Amino acid sequence: MIVAERKPIDEILGFLSKHQKIMLLGCGGCVTVCLAGGEKEVGILGSELAMARAKEGRPLEVVQRTIERQCDFEYFEGIRHEVKDVDAILSLACGIGIQTVAEAFPDKVVWPGVNTKFLGVNQNVGVWAERCQACGQCVLDKTGGICPVARCSKSIFNGPCGGSQHGKCEVSADTDCAWALIHDRLTRLGQVDSMREILPVKDWSHSRDGGPRKLVREDLTLESGK
Amino acid sequence: MKAGSNLERMLEAGHFAVTGEIGPPKSWDGAVVQHHAKMMKGYCESYNLTDNQTAIVRLSSIAAGKLLLDAECEPNIQIVCRDRNRIAMQSDVLGAAALGIKNILALSGDHQKFGNHPYSKNVYDVDSIQLIQMLDGMRKGYFQSGEQMKGEPPKIYIGCAANPFADPFEFRVTRLEKKADAGADFCQTQCLLDMERFERWMELVRARGLHKRIKILAGITPLKSVKAAKYMRDYVAGMMVSDDIIQRLEKAEDIKAEGVQLAIEQIEYLKKMEGVAGVHIMAIAWEEIVPEIVKRAGLYPRPEV
Amino acid sequence: MSNGKDFQPKIVAFCCENSGWLAAEAAARLELGYPEKVELIKLPCSGKIDVLYFMKAMEKVDGVMILACQKENCKFLKGNERAKSRVLQTQRLLKEIGIEEDRVTIQYLAANMGNKFVEIVQNMYDKVRELGPNPGKVIK
Structure with a gap:
């Protein structure tokens, strides 16, 4: 699978500094399996971002969605109506997914929420190693x-x-x-x-x-x- | 004769060869290279010029080779696979040949992680064995792509490294065999600080008749301190230092003198070992000791060939 | 929002049904009181707790805790150890956005410890009261 890791929180908060409402978009593929960008990680990061911004007194509305895969165009149709209403999309998919989001929504700002690391195997809970x-x-x-x-x-x-x-x-x-x-x-x-x-x-x-x-x-x- | 270098002639004549090593400086001060060359002049057949050794940016090995030629010493330039692709390497080989450089030693190269640019991208377009093949092809008149070269092919005497102290031990001889198959003419070993392991390796080398196909120069490094010996043993990948060597240094009153004495004894021992064609003395940052070692090991003056 | 004496922190205590939850019942039988703004949520095992639950709770309260069985005493063997590691993960997340780690804690107790339950809850309440309101609270 493609192994990714969430970017440092300050980097993400920096991306989002000018937005009031974003969509935090997870992917049901590899990043779900490697615990970087699936439904649960969307929930956790969503809370974190909302709390961090609440603390600054500049609330951030985070629409949390996770789709089947971000590397196939067809799955974006189900969220297209909601994407209209957000300032930007923060994608937790791998680099492929992030680019597909950007291609699917050409007029929308898309931010990467993870660093795509390598193609690898899960050796143990929390341990991944490169293979290909x-x-x-x-x-x-x-x-x-x-x-x-x-x-x-x-x-x-x-x-x-x-x-x-x-x-x-x-x-x-x-x-x-x-x-x-x-x-x-x-x-x-x-x-x-x-x-x-x-x-x-x-x-x-x-x-x-x-x-x-x-x-x-x-x-x-x-x-x-x- | 493949290149007719001093080193090649000495080895082909069957004399016990001596090579030295010079690490180019981390500056453009070419005088440093020439200073070291002059210090060792007449004591070695050729001098290795390291190629950005330990992944630290240094004066280029080919430029240093030219400085050596100007000082009437024979260079043996090292080329590592870490920093250049096959295009740049072949271009450099042609350039080196044009300058009159005849000995080239192919190496994988230390990983850049421990150098002064750990964030760099490495190349490894070809590995050291493939580089030997490429050099062998070039001296036969072909580029790696198979395209024929214009005019005379460059004359190259091809060297490689062998490390009897790395693992897996059984494979180390196979690796040397692969290098000989690829076209290497001589090899210099990692510095020998565990004679027992080296002898076991040589036994396997002789069993396969490899010493008849490739000239083997044993690596000699005079030790300056117990600390350095222990550091090499514990922290340098692919190095072994036997306990008896460390004990001898620890007992010595004058450690440096003992280090030199040890190197001389090793050379005397190696002179009698079947299949060992010479020694490669690596006294980096202690170049001035080389003449004394060569003299006291009974290898001076060097034979005329 | 004030950090004054009138601040009454909201706390969520996730309780393992084999220890924390029963201890709360024991406290009730003993008619022991504890701060009213502490909400108890029953879990089948402390190992059911998740970073996600902690984080979602933290969006609206001032402190969260997990009440787990005592060490080596988990009915499912390692639930309480897992819970501990999730507390640590949550603390790390809060810390990186500048929220005090002490707002999340794990405490161990047994089913019959009604007094201990009250002591734990009161201590947490007092600690969070001292820390003041959760600065990252999203839903007020």
Whole structure:
């Protein structure tokens, strides 16, 4: 899932300083699962913002809504009539959702309420870790199901580098060395000899480096566009 | 001969080689580089010039290489994968060759987190093994893209690093093998402060016949203090310092003299070890000690090749 | 709004039905009085409390508390520990908008402690009275 974290409260309050009535918009997708921007977080942040502004003697009306997903245009139809009446929308969705809100309501100010962190997994309650960098050309077949692009601090393809010790990365004792994990897993699978092969220079054009990406599947597109 | 550098000729002639290291300054004061070069001149075949070592901005390794050439010392420029993509790296290789630089050492590079610009973006377009492949391709006349180069290919003697003290231990020899497969001609190891581990690594290297495919120069660092030794042991990732070394320094009356003596004994020992082609002396911020170590280890004067 | 002597804080006390709520009943049986502006809300376990409940309550009152079973005595094993961590989370949220953390608290007691119930409620009442009205109150 996409993992996000609420922005610092002062930053959010700064965004909203000139507004009297906003919509605080949650998303039922990834940010609900990672406890950053679902219905409950909307409720909590809504209270916090209202209290912070009440304390300043400048009340803020917070319309609290959470929709199925903010990354699909269809779900905005249900709130369109309410959006008319607010000064701005504070979106708690990931960067994708925030941009979709802005696109769906071109005349409305849209503020980001979260920092989108990474694509990751929930390891424990309150603990998430990065797993994928959406590089566009998966190499997990060669690396025992452990991604060196996202999980090696240097994204190298022929690790571990000389900074790997006791299974940890030179960057931090809290960070597992991805290549040590790959080595251990391939050893367990009886495939460690495959690490003798030099993985070739990566074609980064499939990643962000090739420019903004777009996927079109001719087999799925409809004439009407909808 | 691939590049005909002094270092290459010495190793190919089968002499026990000696290389040194110079860390360019955090300023544009090129005299610092030349001062260190002059201090060690005649005692080493070539001198490594670090590339923004520990991710701290320093005078560029290629520019420092040119300063060394002007001082009639042979440079061995390091290139890390952290700061440049394949376009910039290949451009730099051509530039270095145009200046007369013949030895290039490929490294991953320390992560920028601990340098003086921890908020920077890192590159790692290619990794160190892929960089070796790229250098090997260039000296054969091809850019990484496969496009053929115009005119004579650059002459490069390709170096790499090996760290017998990092983990997983069994993989460390495989990694060296991959570097040899990629086209590396010589390797310099992380500084050797645990002889027992190094010997175990060398046994595996010899078992695979790797010492016949790639020249191995063992890293030597004379220790100046017990504190430094303990710091390396405890806080530097991929370093090991054995207890006997620390105990020897602790017992010594003159720690610096003991550090030098230890380095000399290590070199004497390594001279007899099968598969070790030379030593790489890293006496950063203690360059003036290199001549004494080389002399007392019986490696001076350097053979003519 | 005044912080004068006539200030009577409004407090919500969420009560675990196995301890706080029964202790309140015990207090009633003993005919012990406590400040009238304390509203009790029954929960099946202190672990049912949520940051959201605390925050919504804080929009209209001056202090909130959760009355939980004594340590190691939760019928659902860890409900009271969870409640404690939610109190801490709520305190952190209040602190970041400049509202006193002491307006949220957790207290532990057993079902038969009528006197203790009154003491806890009175102490909280006195503390909040001292703090004065909740500066972030939205619904007055």
